[in-house]
Amino acid sequence: MAATPASDLDWPFFDEGHRVYAAQVRQWAQQQLPPLLEGAEDSLDAVYACVRRLVTELGRAGLLRVCVPAAYGGLREQLDVRGLSLARETLARASGLADFALAMQGLGSAPVSLFGTHAQKLALLPGVAEGRTVAAFALSEPDAGSDVAALACRATRVPGGWQLDGVKTWISNAGLADSYVVFARSGQAGTRGISAFIVPASTPGLDASERIPVIAPHPLGTLRLTACCVPDDALLGEEGQGFKIAMGTLDTFRTTVGAAALGFARRALDEALLRARSRRLFGRTLAEFQLTHMKLGEMALAIDASALMVYRAAWTKDVQRRRVTREASMAKLFATESAQQVIDAAVQLWGGLGVVQGVPVERLYREIRALRIYEGASEVLKLIIGAQALEAGG
Numbered sequence: 433m434a435a436t437p438a439s440d441l442d443w444p445f446f447d448e449g450h451r452v453y454a455a456q457v458r459q460w461a462q463q464q465l466p467p468l469l470e471g472a473e474d475s476l477d478a479v480y481a482c483v484r485r486l487v488t489e490l491g492r493a494g495l496l497r498v499c500v501p502a503a504y505g506g507l508r509e510q511l512d513v514r515g516l517s518l519a520r521e522t523l524a525r526a527s528g529l530a531d532f533a534l535a536m537q538g539l540g541s542a543p544v545s546l547f548g549t550h551a552q553k554l555a556l557l558p559g560v561a562e563g564r565t566v567a568a569f570a571l572s573e574p575d576a577g578s579d580v581a582a583l584a585c586r587a588t589r590v591p592g593g594w595q596l597d598g599v600k601t602w603i604s605n606a607g608l609a610d611s612y613v614v615f616a617r618s619g620q621a622g623t624r625g626i627s628a629f630i631v632p633a634s635t636p637g638l639d640a641s642e643r644i645p646v647i648a649p650h651p652l653g654t655l656r657l658t659a660c661c662v663p664d665d666a667l668l669g670e671e672g673q674g675f676k677i678a679m680g681t682l683d684t685f686r687t688t689v690g691a692a693a694l695g696f697a698r699r700a701l702d703e704a705l706l707r708a709r710s711r712r713l714f715g716r717t718l719a720e721f722q723l724t725h726m727k728l729g730e731m732a733l734a735i736d737a738s739a740l741m742v743y744r745a746a747w748t749k750d751v752q753r754r755r756v757t758r759e760a761s762m763a764k765l766f767a768t769e770s771a772q773q774v775i776d777a778a779v780q781l782w783g784g785l786g787v788v789q790g791v792p793v794e795r796l797y798r799e800i801r802a803l804r805i806y807e808g809a810s811e812v813l814k815l816i817i818g819a820q821a822l823e824a825g826g
């Protein structure tokens with residue numbers, strides 16, 4: 433794996449702490465990661481075991497500290513989107529599963545970091561940062577994906593707490609997580625009737641055994657909640673704030689999905705260069721043809737433009753401390769769509785070998801696809817950006 437070009441880390445978006453942290457992640461990915469991935473794709477059980485291993489080791493190396501605020505064992509006072517993005521970009525360049533392991537620790541615990549009480553944070557976040565506790569974010573349902581406001585899982589008040597009943601699906605880390613943030617309807621229809629709850633995996637009435645196999649295997653499944661009771665202090669924020677909590681979390685994490693796509697695209701370019709320099713045809717290397725220069729030029733351009741959009745959004749969130757709905761939507765949309773094209777071009781440059789199972793570009797081709805769907809499908813992001821343009825007048 434080639435190092436991230438020094439010029440990127442020299443960008444004014446970053447400070448010295450980011451450069452030090454990014455170097456630590458890169459070194460870990462080069463030295464510690466390869467043996468942890470051995471046998472990971474042998475079976476779905478092996479995938480789950482690998483992610484648990486990755487969380488433990490990322491925690492042990494101190495790299496998950498980027499996922500929580502400093503008061504609870506984290507790196508910085510508040511969640512730092514630049515640090516999260518650098519980690520995701522670097523890990524995704526090496527392995528989709530390693531990126532997934534870190535990303536879910538962040539996404540699964542962010543509602544608590546951003547909206548929890550001191551007691552809730554103390555109970556969850558140190559374990560997440562140390563890799564002892566696996567986290568998950570349970571928003572989607574069979575009939576409520578893009579249309580979050582349609583969610584139907586019910587939260588009913590009972591003496592001393594809440595009873596949850598319903599189905600959550602497409603939940604990353606389902607069946608592996610120790611703790612879930614579950615969004616459920618506690619009141620009226622629409623976005624104002626949704627609340628968020630911290631639900632330990634051991635809670636009676638929570639069944640997380642149904643797995644969903646996908647093209648790039650990672651822990652993913654369905655949660656069935658049947659008379660699943662949690663105490664009063666499981667409620668995150670106030671009753672009815674669930675939609676705000678979900679959107680506030682995505683406002684932080686959408687940019688990092690773009691960063692993961694950027695890491696995949698960088699790896700695709702690494703692999704394309706490798707192949708172009710070594711493959712001989714018509715008496716020359718593939719790299720000597722002008723058509724190849726053009727293709728590599730397009731790939732490099734898409735990557736740099738994605739990096740600028742990702743780190744512009746991350747910097748804006750961290751430094752200006754405001755909602756970045758527009759910037760994060762643009763970064764995720766542009767970086768994921770561009771990465772899909774860059775990876776497709778890399779597969780093409782590899783020729784027949786590019787579609788052989790287990791070859792890096794084939795793996796990337798499977799890894800990138802879901803990123804254009806989750807945390808805001810591309811079409812939904814275009815609608816958001818368009819609406820924001822109308823509102824802002826440009």
Ligand SMILES: Cc1cc2nc3c(=O)[nH]c(=O)nc-3n(C[C@H](O)[C@H](O)[C@H](O)COP(=O)(O)OP(=O)(O)OC[C@H]3O[C@@H](n4cnc5c(N)ncnc54)[C@H](O)[C@@H]3O)c2cc1C
Nearest residue numbers: 569570571572577578602603604802805806807809811812
């Ligand atoms: C690998 C993976 C991991 C996931 N992990 C999680 C997780 O950890 N937690 C969680 O809660 N969810 C998770 N999800 C769910 C994900 O967020 C949803 O799949 C996503 O929100 C899309 O919802 P849907 O699948 O129901 O598709 P739909 O909402 O049915 O969308 C289908 C298509 O319709 C399009 N569309 C939507 N609205 C409009 C519109 N207004 N106009 C035109 N077209 C439109 C979409 O762009 C999309 O192309 C994950 C999904 C995947 C694939």
